[in-house]
Structure formats: structure tokens, C-alpha cells
Amino acid sequence: MTRHPSRFRYLPWLARDVARGPGVLFLMAAVVGSVIVWRVAERTGSSPDPGFVQATTFAAVNVILMLVATGGMVNTDVQQGFYRAWFSKPMAPWWFYLQRWLLGGLFVLATPIVYGALLALLLGNGMGVNVALLVQLALSYLLVGSAVFLVSTLQRLDWLIVFILSSAEQALHRLAQSSLELPATLEFAYRILPPFHLIGIGGPTLSGGPLWHVVGYGTGMLVLALVVLLTRPLGSGGRA
Amino acid sequence: MIGFAAAGKTYSTLLGRRKVVALDDLSLDLRLGEVVGIAGPNGAGKSTLISLLLGFLNPSRGQVTIEGLSARRFVETRGVGYLTELVNLPPRWRVTDLLRRMAVLSGVPAAEVQSRVEAAIADLGLEEHRHKQVRQLSKGNLQRVGLAQALLGDFDVVVLDEPTHGLDPVWTARFRDVVARLRRPDRLVLIASHNLDELERLADRVAILNRGRLTRVVDSASHSGEEQSIAWRLILEGSPDVASRLPGATPVEGRAGTWRAMATRTDLSAALGQLLTAGAILVECVPEESRLAAEFREAVDE
Numbered sequence: 001m002t003r004h005p006s007r008f009r010y011l012p013w014l015a016r017d018v019a020r021g022p023g024v025l026f027l028m029a030a031v032v033g034s035v036i037v038w039r040v041a042e043r044t045g046s047s048p049d050p051g052f053v054q055a056t057t058f059a060a061v062n063v064i065l066m067l068v069a070t071g072g073m074v075n076t077d078v079q080q081g082f083y084r085a086w087f088s089k090p091m092a093p094w095w096f097y098l099q100r101w102l103l104g105g106l107f108v109l110a111t112p113i114v115y116g117a118l119l120a121l122l123l124g125n126g127m128g129v130n131v132a133l134l135v136q137l138a139l140s141y142l143l144v145g146s147a148v149f150l151v152s153t154l155q156r157l158d159w160l161i162v163f164i165l166s167s168a169e170q171a172l173h174r175l176a177q178s179s180l181e182l183p184a185t186l187e188f189a190y191r192i193l194p195p196f197h198l199i200g201i202g203g204p205t206l207s208g209g210p211l212w213h214v215v216g217y218g219t220g221m222l223v224l225a226l227v228v229l230l231t232r233p234l235g236s237g238g239r240a
Numbered sequence: 241m242i243g244f245a246a247a248g249k250t251y252s253t254l255l256g257r258r259k260v261v262a263l264d265d266l267s268l269d270l271r272l273g274e275v276v277g278i279a280g281p282n283g284a285g286k287s288t289l290i291s292l293l294l295g296f297l298n299p300s301r302g303q304v305t306i307e308g309l310s311a312r313r314f315v316e317t318r319g320v321g322y323l324t325e326l327v328n329l330p331p332r333w334r335v336t337d338l339l340r341r342m343a344v345l346s347g348v349p350a351a352e353v354q355s356r357v358e359a360a361i362a363d364l365g366l367e368e369h370r371h372k373q374v375r376q377l378s379k380g381n382l383q384r385v386g387l388a389q390a391l392l393g394d395f396d397v398v399v400l401d402e403p404t405h406g407l408d409p410v411w412t413a414r415f416r417d418v419v420a421r422l423r424r425p426d427r428l429v430l431i432a433s434h435n436l437d438e439l440e441r442l443a444d445r446v447a448i449l450n451r452g453r454l455t456r457v458v459d460s461a462s463h464s465g466e467e468q469s470i471a472w473r474l475i476l477e478g479s480p481d482v483a484s485r486l487p488g489a490t491p492v493e494g495r496a497g498t499w500r501a502m503a504t505r506t507d508l509s510a511a512l513g514q515l516l517t518a519g520a521i522l523v524e525c526v527p528e529e530s531r532l533a534a535e536f537r538e539a540v541d542e
Contacts (some may be wrong), residue, residue, distance in 0.1 A: 086345060090393075236297075
């Protein structure tokens with residue numbers, strides 16, 4: 001055994017797991033989506049801009065994409081008891097799952113590139129890579145992906161909990177924007193929930209206060225998830 | 241090496257209304273070069289002790305240290321060879337891939353991974369199962385895969401929780417050879433098992449837990465000693481007066497000439513000497529339970 005083995009030694013295996021899990025789903029979705037757009041364009045004789053098609057598609061699936069990329073990340077290993085094999089080896093859980101989280105983000109960002117390339121190939125126009133979209137997806141992953149990561153260190157059904165929180169926050173945002181006055185409790189909840197309403201795809205790229213709100217909240221949840229993994233043992237009982 | 245200093249673990253519900261003391265005031269030092277057994281009835285705290293040792297749980301009281309580090313810190317930097325009681329591994333992973341992954345995680349240098357995996361496959365007789373998925377393995381084969389992954393790294397601490405669980409008699413016997421090969425001066429091997437015979441054969445010392453407390457530590461010197469009174473079964477012919485020569489001996493009902501007696505080896509030898517001189521013929525004399533089993537029974541009854 002090497003006394004100081006590389007910290008990245010398990011990264012290729014983690015990448016393989018992400019590729020075979022969320023990666024395959026993302027690839028299939030990109031192929032199916034681009035073929036549908038191509039067939040519709042052929043039938044109607046139109047020539048849509050791949051950048052526009054991409055933005056519209058990702059606006060619809062944004063949160064789902066993030067949930068699939070990160071759902072059950074820590075919790076599945078804990079619930080299934082796999083962690084006992086992984087973390088009896090010289091590997092810290094926080095580092096293991098940080099790598100896994102970063103890989104999830106890479107695959108999320110690779111998806112629009114593959115989708116755009118397929119669209120450009122099939123439709124015969126456009127570049128297919130939309131930098132603004134990549135930035136928006138990265139911010140979205142930072143916020144939603146970190147939320148799932150944090151919940152996953154503490155609780156089962158992490159993806160469902162974040163989906164409910166995200167839907168609730170966006171509903172509260174719409175209420176707050178309307179002429180209705182929110183009750184104090186809802187107003188408080190709206191203030192403390194992660195700013196999911198800011199991560200819409202296709203709109204203008206975030207800047208200034210909203211940008212820092214998303215970055216600060218996302219980074220904070222990511223750091224908190226790592227702190228939980230550093231300080232809280234993974235076991236909950238003798239055999240659990 | 242490993243020190244439990246008044247360590248205790250209490251499980252409580254979320255609001256703390258219900259508390260269960262799984263381990264209480266455990267003080268025990270384990271040294272390099274030893275093979276130590278952990279025995280105890282169900283719910284005695286064996287699995288909790290192992291979870292504390294691996295840093296999967298924090299002690300509620302006291303300390304658990306390995307080479308002066310907290311258990312978790314030691315495991316994260318040096319690693320421990322660990323076979324879980326219930327081998328939980330991703331069901332779709334194939335045996336060879338799984339072992340490669342575990343070798344990489346264990347810190348085996350890249351150039352040695354393949355040879356180490358092949359050696360583990362050969363050692364544990366997994367050749368015909370190497371391409372199978374984990375979910376396709378029988379209980380015994382899964383146990384062998386669990387053992388293989390635990391032993392891939394050349395760790396100073398090896399923890400085996402119910403290692404022969406699900407193994408057939410042939411592999412149970414081979415497992416003893418595996419443990420014999422694990423023994424070395426700079427390694428500590430800890431075996432938790434219900435199988436007292438196995439512990440008696442393999443361990444230098446056996447810590448007996450009952451209801452979360454360490455009730456006694458039996459070392460090989462004392463359990464091979466002469467003065468421990470254990471149960472014996474005797475078959476004698478020639479109608480000897482067993483009861484008067486071996487106090488406490490009782491005839492086994494329905495079996496002529498068969499007796500049961502509690503005695504030390506010394507007392508039994510003396511009594512048998514007298515009986516043979518008086519014309520009895522000894523057909524059989526076997527211990528009904530091992531010395532460790534006797535210690536265990538006493539410890540649990542205390």
C-alpha cells in the first residue's frame with residue numbers, strides 16, 4: 001500500500017459511475033430532443049436557431065437536470081451501507097463526494113454542448129454552443145446541486161425535498177411580485193429559502209446583487225455539506 | 241495501538257425521549273501483533289464497538305484512539321481492512337471491477353492493482369465468479385468477495401465482523417489459514433464472531449461483551465490453563481462408582497454408562513485415575529464445551 005496515495009486516484013471510477021448513471025440519461029435526452037426538433041423542423045420547413053432551441057429546452061428541464069445529476073449522492077451510499085466499504089479505506093467522505101459533485105456539474109455542462117452539436121449537425125445551421133446558457137446552467141448547478149448535496153448528507157429523498165423547496169420558493173416569489181401581501185411566516189420563508197427563482201434559463205445573465213445572492217447561497221450550501229461530512233459520522237447505529 | 245478509554249455509546253431518538261445504551265464504560269487496549277476476538281450475545285455491543293473503531297460513530301462518552309489519532313482520522317489517512325457483517329456492495333458491479341476499485345481506494349499503487357486483484361481472486365477461490373455481478377453471488381461467495389476487498393490493502397489494522405458467516409465448512413477451514421497469514425508483528429487483527437470455537441483457535445485474547453459492557457478478557461494463557469471448571473461427558477463401562485469418586489457427576493438419563501460432570505482437568509484426571517484403578521473401562525471423555533465457551537457462559541450469566 002502507498003502511504004500517501006494520490007487524492008485523485010478514484011476519480012476515473014467516479015467519472016465512470018456518473019457517465020453510466022446521469023451521463024447516459026443526459027445523452028439519451030439530448031439525442032431524443034435534437035431528433036424531435038429536427039423532425040418538426042423538416043415537416044414545417046422551418047430552420048430554428050439551435051441556440052434558441054437549446055435555451056427553450058433547458059428552461060423547461062433545468063431543475064430536473066440538476067436533480068438527476070445529484071440526487072441520492074450521499075444518501076444512497078449511507079442507506080445501502082456501501083459507505084462502510086468505501087470509507088474504511090484511506091479516503092475522506094468530504095473529498096469523495098466533492099469530486100462526485102464536481103463531476104455531476106461537468107456532465108450537466110457537457111449536456112448542452114452535445115445537444116447543441118447534434119442540433120447544429122441535424123439542422124445545418126448555428127454553432128450549437130451557447131456560452132450564456134453554460135453560465136446560467138453552472139449557476140443553476142451551484143444552487144440546486146449544492147442544495148441536493150446538503151440535504152443528501154442529512155436526509156433521504158433529497159431530490160424530492162429540493163424539488164418541493166424549489167417549487168415553493170418560486171410560488172412565493174410570484175406571490176411576492178403580485179399585489180398580494182405575504183403573511184409574516186411566508187415572507188420569512190421566502191427570505192430564507194435559496195433564491196431558486198433567480199436561476200431561470202434563457203433570460204438575461206445574472207449580474208450584481210442577484211448574481212452574488214446565487215453564488216453566495218450556492219457556495220454556502222456546498223461548504224455546509226462538506227462541513228457536515230467532515231464532522232458528522234456516516235453511521236447511525238451499530239450495523240446501520 | 242488501539243485504545244478504548246471509558247468509551248460509551250448511547251443511541252437516542254430525535255427528541256431524546258428514548259435512549260439505549262449500546263456500549264458503556266469500555267476500556268481496552270489492543271496491541272500490534274495481536275489477534276483479538278470480540279464475543280458476545282446478540283445486542284451485546286459488538287457492532288457498535290466496531291463502528292466506533294472505524295469512526296462511523298462518535299463515542300457519546302470517553303475516547304477511541306488509534307495510534308494517538310481519533311479513529312476517523314486514522315482510518316481516513318491509513319485505512320483499515322474491514323469485512324462488514326452484512327456485505328453491502330453495489331449489486332450490479334462485477335467482481336473483478338469491484339476488487340479493482342477497492343484496490344485503488346485502498347491506495348494500492350496503480351502498477352500493482354491488477355496483480356493484487358488476481359492474487360485475491362486466486363486466494364479466495366473466486367476465479368469462476370470473477371465476471372459475475374455482485375447480485376448473482378451466493379451468500380458464501382459474497383462473503384469471500386467481502387473478505388477479498390478487505391484484504392487488498394496492506395493495512396496495519398484488520399477488522400473482520402462475523403468473517404465465516406455463510407461460509408461452507410471447507411472455506412471456514414481455509415479462512416483460518418487466511419487469518420494465520422494475516423498475523424504479523426506490526427498488524428492488529430480484530431475478529432468479532434459468535435463462533436467461540438473459531439475465536440478460540442484464532443485469537444490471542446477474547447474480549448467478552450454483555451449488554452454493552454466488557455465483562456472479561458480471556459487470554460490464551462488462561463483459557464488453556466488447568467483450573468477452569470468445564471462440563472465433560474464420560475462414557476465408562478464396568479459399573480464403576482462414578483458419583484463417589486467424581487463429586488457432582490450425574491448420569492445421563494437413558495444412556496447407560498454415560499455421565500456428565502463439571503470439573504477442572506486436574507480433578508478429572510485424579511478421579512479417572514481412581515476409576516480406572518477400580519476396574520472401570522474408559523470409552524469416551526470429551527469436553528462438552530470449550531474453555532472459552534465456559535468463560536463466555538459465566539460472563540454472560542454474571
